[in-house]
Amino acid sequence: MALSSDYVIQIAPHLSASSAGVSIAEVADKALVLSLISGGIALLLAYLLNRREIVQPGQINVQEWESLASAGTQETAPSPYSPGKTEMWSKLFAVLVPAVFLMFVVYMLFAKFSPVIPAIEGGNGAALIGGTATILLILACLSANWKRSLHQISEHLVDGLLFAFRAMGPVLPIAGFFFIGNSDFATRILSLPEGATAPSFLFELVQMGQSFIPENLFFSAFGMLIIGMLTGLDGSGFSGLPLTGSLSGALGTSLGIDPATLAAIGQMGAIWVGGGTLIAWSSLVAVAGFTRVPVLDLVRKNFWPVMAGLVASTLFAIFFF
Incomplete structure (x- = not known):
């Protein structure tokens, strides 16, 4: 929630607002509201979906949890x-x-x-x-x-x-394909010569899909959410904010929609997905390491609560922003 709004340091709102050509404070305020809605709904659904697995604390549970660290070892x-x-x-x-x-x-x-x-x-x-x-x-x-x-x-x-x-074993091969789609990594992965222009397959695919978004507030908002989620597949969350911001500025101007609202929605999709909830090769790996659970299991358990929170926050932005 804090990372998706980034209300204190405001790096994410700065990237989104600068590309969209709007005020940083406006994007930050709307992103804060949307992050609270997304996080609140995700937390509530996560509790309801997993409440049957919650047990009373005890020494046996501690021993079982500690045994996970040495599972599969000698x-x-x-x-x-x-x-x-x-x-x-x-x-x-x-x-x-x-x-x-x-x-x-x-x-x-x-x-x-x-x-x-x-x-x-x-x-x-x-x-x-x-x-x-x-x-x-x-x-x-x-x-x-x-x-x-x-x-x-x-x-x-x-x-x-x-x-x-x-x-990280199951994650590395999958992450490699998405890293190739990011120009920041593609140069080294493809061993291109210094100064060569690296392909950016992931962002180019997103830009190609821009023309298929209908000129409607509802479809534009959810289209921006999907684009933000796609840019978050590289596991960063912040790298796609200039793209979602620029698309928000272009769509907002042509459709008469507030660009700050679209930029905040795109920021939610990018950071919630790439910032550590739905991508196994993001910072979610660190959480899995601390809790000693498989990272892919965390992704599966996070999927529906996070998606419901993002959809709810997008609907809120459509009707109230």
Whole structure:
């Protein structure tokens, strides 16, 4: 919800509004309303569809969830950690780990909005989080049993890598075809010479379909939603916003429809699909890794709630904007 509206940082509204030739604030305000509607309906439907699978918390459920991390790997020896010996360290790390990552969140927020602190950009943020997690893992293994710490550290690292490959295995071949359709990736994938114009099959396909959208508010709104969803298939969500924004400006001018409304609808489709709910090779992979569930199962469970939310928000935009 926050990413689709991007109301605070306003990168997404800026991309949409600049291409559509409208005010950034106007797109941001409408995108905020549409994101709240989409998210609220999606959350409600997701709860109703999965409420039968919700069970009372218990130790058995925790053990089953933890066993998912080592599913398909070699069986390991019984844990050498003594509950009595490690009780103090367990309590310490239970407080230390969330406190450290909370400090990073606060630091990143200050770095974003304050000119005094240098901002963390690109892959530096991922490197910082990953390095910190590795250090905490090493310290936890040392505190539990320093004699077997090297063995335990290697086991945990191998388990994490194996889970990552199992989660991404079905996704990589599919994602490759969509990356070829994006000119930003096609140059390297097709090994084109430097300076050559890379094909953009995905965006060109969307532009070809523009002429088939009927000159009607209803069809234009849902056509823009579908175009936004198609541009989100590359797993980014933001890369297609200039296209949806420019199409919104063109359609709005020719049909007498508010371009800001169409731009907000296209932004919803692009970011909700590509930003991490319906595309397995997006940031949804990280969520699947944290929760230890197959990423494709998350996509299936997200599909109907998210689609219902997007349709409802588009209808709201048609009748009230």
